[in-house]
Amino acid sequence: MKIGVIGTGNVGGTLGSRWAKGGHEVVFGSRRPESDEITDLLAESGPTARAASPAEAAFASEVIVLATPWPSTKEILEGLGDLTGKIVIDAVNPLLPGLAGLALGTDTSAGEQIASWIPPARVVKAFNTIGNNIMANPHFETDSSVLLYCGDDAEAKAVVHELAEELGFEPYDAGPLTQARVLEPFAMLWISMALKYGYSRNIGFKFLRR
Ligand SMILES: NC(=O)c1ccc[n+]([C@@H]2O[C@H](COP(=O)([O-])OP(=O)(O)OC[C@H]3O[C@@H](n4cnc5c(N)ncnc54)[C@H](OP(=O)(O)O)[C@@H]3O)[C@@H](O)[C@H]2O)c1
Known part of the structure; x- marks a missing residue:
């Protein structure tokens, strides 16, 4: 892709x-x-990677990974041009300075705000609930980290599911984009346990069902 x-x-x-x-x-x-x-x-990524301006990268792509600091995100999106039909993977957490908590939540989410700023795009909230070290390697001794995602477009979610599986995650559809209201606080659970409460960044969550 x-x-x-x-x-x-x-x-x-x-x-x-x-x-x-x-x-x-x-x-x-x-x-x-x-x-x-x-x-x-680019050297690490190999021959199928290149660099460009953000607007050029967005124009050239079917899928856009949004991994920007929350305070700059609206302005960055405004500079990307027409995103009609594109799948936007929103990994942004609306963090307060010093990881003190979230800047919004409960009755809305960064995912929903982002979708409202780029209505012609298809936003899937994903990859916000685990650290970048787990993105680099989601495998643990006996299991792989789960990857919870949500969004309103079934086709876009299927693409994100496949991309997550390719990286070695065990992905689960958590429902519509309003579920970003719980996925963003869930990210705070990972962040606080990893960085504040002594578990280190080498942690992941498992999903059980019967
Ligand atoms: N770090 C994690 O483990 C983790 C995990 C899950 C989710 N997240 C979320 O993902 C997002 C990115 O986190 P990150 O740790 O990757 O951040 P980061 O290392 O600071 O990278 C953010 C990137 O955004 C770009 N950017 C564009 N405009 C910017 C501006 N005005 N100010 C600062 N950066 C600007 C920069 O890339 P260019 O210089 O190339 O433009 C910068 O490298 C955040 O919303 C974070 O909450 C982080």
């Missing part, structure tokens, strides 16, 4: 690089596509 990455840091860099290594055509959309960081990222 043609995948554009908007926000080429921990999350965008890891996901984009792994999908490029799997053979997808990845365009890293960066404010500084000529920077040393992007040069290193």
